[in-house]
Amino acid sequence: METSESVPAPLSTFSLAVATRSAVERLAPQELELLDDTLTAWERHDLPRRRDRRAAAGTVGLGVDIALVTETVLAVLTGAATEVLGTVATDAWQRRPRWRRRTRADRGPAAQHRFALTAGEADRLREACRRHGQTLGLSAEQADLLADAVHGAIEGPAHR
Numbered sequence: 001m002e003t004s005e006s007v008p009a010p011l012s013t014f015s016l017a018v019a020t021r022s023a024v025e026r027l028a029p030q031e032l033e034l035l036d037d038t039l040t041a042w043e044r045h046d047l048p049r050r051r052d053r054r055a056a057a058g059t060v061g062l063g064v065d066i067a068l069v070t071e072t073v074l075a076v077l078t079g080a081a082t083e084v085l086g087t088v089a090t091d092a093w094q095r096r097p098r099w100r101r102r103t104r105a106d107r108g109p110a111a112q113h114r115f116a117l118t119a120g121e122a123d124r125l126r127e128a129c130r131r132h133g134q135t136l137g138l139s140a141e142q143a144d145l146l147a148d149a150v151h152g153a154i155e156g157p158a159h160r
Contacts, residue, residue, distance in 0.1 A: 012156030080128035
């Protein structure tokens, strides 16, 4: 008799950069040319801070601020990943020492790091993205598009 402990759960991988690109392609394709610069600014903590994210996110559908959708996607993904994966993922993305020089063993930009997910975590990440998106002012339809794009960007067998 085989126990469930002897069979490892299939894993998939998640990357903030890939998930962000997938979501921006669906929500605001006009921002794709700015995506790499926005990710770089996010890693350096150089994105402008907004006091009222809900009010700012309310303009997403109007296209008032060209980087607004990408910034909202990053905020949603950071919150959702923290909720599902804990601080392991966000520590790797946001608390990397700025003063540290890159070495050959360095894994590259923090947003490119890949994290392993089980099927349950992949599904929870999708739901967390939907909730966080609506909290930050996206419509239900936009939040669904974002959540589906993120889930589609997860690579491997666990999310299929």
